Amino acid sequence: MQTKRMTFSSKWLPYALLAPQVIITVIFFIWPASQALYQSVLRQDIFGLRTEFVGLDNFVRLLNDPLYLNSLNVTFWFSVGTTFLSMSVALLFAVMVNRMIRSRDTYTTFLVWPYAVAPAIAGVLWWFIFNPSIGIMPYMLKGFGYDWNHRSSSTDAMILVIIAAAWKQISYNFLFFLAGLQSIPQSLIEAAAIDGASRMKRFWTIVFPLLSPITFFLMVVNVVYAMFDTFGVIHATTEGGPAQATNILVYKVYRDGFVNLNLGSSAAQSVILMGIVIILTVIQFRYIERRVNY
Amino acid sequence: MASITMDNLHKVYTGGVRAVTGINLDIADGEMIVLVGPSGCGKSTLLRMVAGLETISEGTLHIGERVVNNLEPADRDIAMVFQNYALYPHMTVFNNLAYGLKNRGFSKAEIDRRVRDAAEMLEIGAFLDRKPRQLSGGQRQRVAMGRALVREPAAFLFDEPLSNLDAKLRVQMRVEIRQLQKRLATTSLYVTHDQLEALTMADRLVVLNGGQIEQVGTPMDVYSRPATTFVAGFIGSPAMNMLPADYLRSTQASDNLAHLPQAADLIGIRPEDLALETPGDGDLSLTGKLLLLEPAGAESHLHLKFDGLHENMIIRLPHVPSVIEGQALSFTVRRDNLHPFDGATGKRVS
């Protein structure tokens, strides 16, 4: 294969052009990542006076720690809940907006706005809305006879963080779904209508399968988001509580490392998280390239 | 099996485009009607109105005995073949054919039987397990046909089904579709802008222009007696030559033109009705200068300039004559091959 070769006048120019990206990657990824790897095999005593090499002991301890296993479980349900909620709401919006003709762009613009909101702000927003003493939602739920309190009920807390995390991601999913819907030829839908499929049936047998590559891509993106990008949401709403009910892995890394100053364990947790990201990324690239389903 | 009756059909799109204005047409049971016309004349719109994919702004549409104006496409008992085939890309060929039957609650055995029958008829039996993207254009076209005919509908609707195929395949599929349609005797409405397709396939031809019908008739009718100058120019290739009647009156013996109506001020002559021969009895004779000779294998097209005529004339000969460009040539026309038109209205006068 013939590749086009660029020739630079100065020998150093290509390196200079690459430098910013390389420096950023080194400072913010390679260096901390290698630190984490290094730390994960060390243990400090309580006073921080001695540091000893412990091999994989940090990992063994983690996997035997009920709190860590609980966090894994919480993360699983949180990711599934957030992904499912944000994707299904986004798909619903996309289908509705796709039916519009004139007002489509206006709605699209409004629906994209939440994506520009920082996670911590989204967290605070939902913290206010669901605040047991001053929030509007608990007030309304009381009208239906439900006593909302995410400070004492772990179910309520989980629902709150899922809603807060999913809300932000809806915009992103919506854009992808809308683009996907617009790329489905109208004649396919028309052919299905002539073939006697009801609106619902057309959606589930034609539209939804044709969206499957996008759905799969978004699923991975959303799981990654829910697992790694929701620190701000948790921090601003429940801080992992009550009783560890919303203490997802990322939040636990922070708590154990910076609050409880257990650096070895925290580093080992980071390494496990890094492993999960790598696996998810590999899955994504493998399947996206093969285009799921058709 | 059903007739289709269009009674004063109108279509106004939101935004005000009047795509179809006042179409009246009776299609008999089992008849093949071809809608032909230039791009944007409303062919697809009319077809989609019959299919139920566009609402009918005004008028009544019957399929069989029923008024179908407000029926969903699925309830009209029609099947449509789309220009891009519109095969479901994620389903196998078998499932593409079976989809409409499944939706209508046919039994598994019946679906299987019908799909296999259709597949055999169209010679796509070997591809039933493939996805559409694993098929060639011609095979996809067959699958699209198959999907229409497994349903055994009252009418087939075709929207330029062959325009994505290469020239050779188009001729082959044209023949096959026509044979199939005759065998099944299913009422069909076929849209094309290819006049050869129109002439060869139609029981009756409908020439549309600007959302209105210019002429309805058998292909030979339309060809030999075009009702308007538009039809005269649209059907036939090369297009019919149009000469001012005054020009003929000034150059020809008057008894050759005596049969032409007074109102006719525009005379059409088909390129193949001019012969490179010595004048005989009852013939008009025209002499012009050869500008260009286009040999086309079995035939040839001659472009000529006539004294006193602004437009060039085109003449089609069934052979390639040995003439040179710049040479003066004489042609004869039989007088019953003159098509008289009223230039102002564009209508044929008789």
Ligand SMILES: Nc1ncnc2c1ncn2[C@@H]1O[C@H](COP(=O)(O)OP(=O)(O)OP(=O)(O)O)[C@@H](O)[C@H]1O
């Ligand atoms: N959805 C629509 N909204 C508004 N105007 C439309 C719409 N669809 C078609 N038109 C207009 O209606 C007229 C007829 O269109 P139509 O598609 O029926 O033409 P056609 O004869 O099928 O042309 P072609 O041979 O190019 O397919 C055109 O002027 C077109 O611009």
Ligand SMILES: [Mg+2]
């Ligand atoms: Mg069209």
